[in-house]
Amino acid sequence: MELLSHLADGFATSLSPLNLLIVILGVTAGLFIGAMPGLGSVNGVAIVLPMTFIVPPSSAIILLAAIYYGAMYGGAISSILLGIPGASTAVATTFDGRPMAQQGKAGLALIAAATASFVGGTISVVLFTLFAAPLADVALAFGPAEEFALVLLAFTTFVGLGGDDVLKTIIMICLGLALSTVGLDLISGQPRLIFFDEPGFFSGISFLVLAIGIYGIGEVLYTIETSKSAPTVTPAKLTFADLWLGLKEVNKLWKTLTFGSFIGFFVGMLPAAGATPAALMSYGLSKIMSKEPETFGKGNIEGVASPETANNAASTGSLLPMLTLGIPGSPTTALLLGGMVMWGLVPGPMLFIEQPDFVWGLISSLYTANLAAVLVNLALIPLFVWALRMPFTVLCSIVLVLCIVGGYAPSQKIHDVWLIAGFGVAGYLLRKADYPMAPLVLALVLGPLMEKSFRQTLIAEQGNVLAFVERPLSATFIAISLVFFLLPLLKYAKKSSRARGASNEPAK
Amino acid sequence: MLMADRLIAASIMALSLYFMWHAIELPIGWNGMTGGPGGGAFPFWLSVVMFLCAAGILIRSLRGKSNYSGNFFDPETLASVVSVAIALIVTIGLIPWVGAYVALPLFMVWYLKIFGKHGWTLTAILSTATPVFLFFFFEVTLKILLPKGMTEPFFLPLYARFF
Numbered sequence: 001m002e003l004l005s006h007l008a009d010g011f012a013t014s015l016s017p018l019n020l021l022i023v024i025l026g027v028t029a030g031l032f033i034g035a036m037p038g039l040g041s042v043n044g045v046a047i048v049l050p051m052t053f054i055v056p057p058s059s060a061i062i063l064l065a066a067i068y069y070g071a072m073y074g075g076a077i078s079s080i081l082l083g084i085p086g087a088s089t090a091v092a093t094t095f096d097g098r099p100m101a102q103q104g105k106a107g108l109a110l111i112a113a114a115t116a117s118f119v120g121g122t123i124s125v126v127l128f129t130l131f132a133a134p135l136a137d138v139a140l141a142f143g144p145a146e147e148f149a150l151v152l153l154a155f156t157t158f159v160g161l162g163g164d165d166v167l168k169t170i171i172m173i174c175l176g177l178a179l180s181t182v183g184l185d186l187i188s189g190q191p192r193l194i195f196f197d198e199p200g201f202f203s204g205i206s207f208l209v210l211a212i213g214i215y216g217i218g219e220v221l222y223t224i225e226t227s228k229s230a231p232t233v234t235p236a237k238l239t240f241a242d243l244w245l246g247l248k249e250v251n252k253l254w255k256t257l258t259f260g261s262f263i264g265f266f267v268g269m270l271p272a273a274g275a276t277p278a279a280l281m282s283y284g285l286s287k288i289m290s291k292e293p294e295t296f297g298k299g300n301i302e303g304v305a306s307p308e309t310a311n312n313a314a315s316t317g318s319l320l321p322m323l324t325l326g327i328p329g330s331p332t333t334a335l336l337l338g339g340m341v342m343w344g345l346v347p348g349p350m351l352f353i354e355q356p357d358f359v360w361g362l363i364s365s366l367y368t369a370n371l372a373a374v375l376v377n378l379a380l381i382p383l384f385v386w387a388l389r390m391p392f393t394v395l396c397s398i399v400l401v402l403c404i405v406g407g408y409a410p411s412q413k414i415h416d417v418w419l420i421a422g423f424g425v426a427g428y429l430l431r432k433a434d435y436p437m438a439p440l441v442l443a444l445v446l447g448p449l450m451e452k453s454f455r456q457t458l459i460a461e462q463g464n465v466l467a468f469v470e471r472p473l474s475a476t477f478i479a480i481s482l483v484f485f486l487l488p489l490l491k492y493a494k495k496s497s498r499a500r501g502a503s504n505e506p507a508k
Numbered sequence: 509m510l511m512a513d514r515l516i517a518a519s520i521m522a523l524s525l526y527f528m529w530h531a532i533e534l535p536i537g538w539n540g541m542t543g544g545p546g547g548g549a550f551p552f553w554l555s556v557v558m559f560l561c562a563a564g565i566l567i568r569s570l571r572g573k574s575n576y577s578g579n580f581f582d583p584e585t586l587a588s589v590v591s592v593a594i595a596l597i598v599t600i601g602l603i604p605w606v607g608a609y610v611a612l613p614l615f616m617v618w619y620l621k622i623f624g625k626h627g628w629t630l631t632a633i634l635s636t637a638t639p640v641f642l643f644f645f646f647e648v649t650l651k652i653l654l655p656k657g658m659t660e661p662f663f664l665p666l667y668a669r670f671f
Binding site for chain 1: 527593624
């Protein structure tokens, strides 16, 4: 009951004319950004974040969340019409979306994607509403030791579950954490890592600078390569008959959609997993459960609906640990977290007590954003078809200019713009060499919390390192971290023993 | 690809050493007074881990266990990426000197007309509309002044009009 009254209060915030307008603007912008091949929610949030000073913080986060949501819907549009995923999260949508479009059923596929996204979004927002307050209550008991253990756990999920090269993942985590220490020492206040004695480094390296560099400039450099040839847009006609048929078809898929939503929500909570693996898992699972698995990949509507449900649910899922624990579940939510800190709001359990208006306003805005996204998506399909014909160079030039200005605006130092260019080029090269970017951004955002909680614990315990394992909760987190950390080693040992076994066999 | 992998690993090793060299300016060991590590410990030991991992990648690659093949860059991509990067650097270098409202339109003209091979109409519309939008969004609405450099005097009448 208390939950409902909180939610009702939240709706009073999110249904205010300003916030309603912001949600509609946000999802529309997000849909466009998501629909552009190469640009996804993380790029959209990184580029738009510096411009959110225009509205108060509570509206700014609603705007960013709406962009996040819209981009998740939008990713499907280019997956279906171009056969190129609009964002990595929509990769699985191309498997069946593209064949459907080639069979002339592009309109049906778009409707299925939009309604499936809506179902995934709605189920996950309800789950979010149910879990948020209890999780925040648990997190209230966290001291610095638990905080440190939790951050450690977030990083080890990348090592154990990330799927990238383990050495490269660890390098990116360490690099992000090391970059987060630039500036003034948290405890003693002494300057450290002031490269070339540049005064600009005294204020540290902002997460925004790294994010705009990597997800703005780096992304554009990366797409220059992949977008050399102009893609062909499959025309999509949309009639009310199609809409009716689409809704009827999706209605039959309730089992897939429910599964997809739950998978998406829980996988999305893990920092290393998120929307892309959630969508792939959901696709795989619906194929296994299907009575006719051989039709998957050949234009099965279920193959469009199941990944789209999961990636939307995952985007909500990754907001949960960010808001309740202060640990983001994805790069995009890491940027939202950084933005909140910039506006003077500290995500975590205290937020639920100190700023209930803000928290419940945000949660209720997820409901309105979800509804707005499906309506705007369906209404503007002809516009997206037109926008996708836009040459990539036009988009890139605008994105690059926005990166430069957006990088300058928050601090008003040209130093930051140089850093953005540097991070952009370095990020591009590292990404080409298969270094994962998500752990780097998460590490820079979480670095200060990790160092502060580690050192606070040790100061409080007079340097007793065992303090981390003496408290039951933090000991549990550290134990799980250890498992994640050892997972790749185990895999490696198994593989090499098997390889040895195979090479020994002929000798027998 | 193999070469690029090694070069990047070696650069990361060099970067870690540079970080360590900076980090030792503050105590990197245990601080007996307060309990816990000193101010330089966090960056120093993280850089050590980074160095070791990069060394691991380098050794792995030298022992031929890397599973890369093909070129890191094809010549055409390299040319486009390098030219965009240079254009960016020139633009950022120009901003403090001739101001954002000259440097950014110049960049857009270069990008759209020369790099993107678009027509003059599109180039002219976009490279005029973008700075006008930026002016009204950042300067008029957000009161964030973008650098103007030597073009500052030309903006005085505009300031008088909008502030």
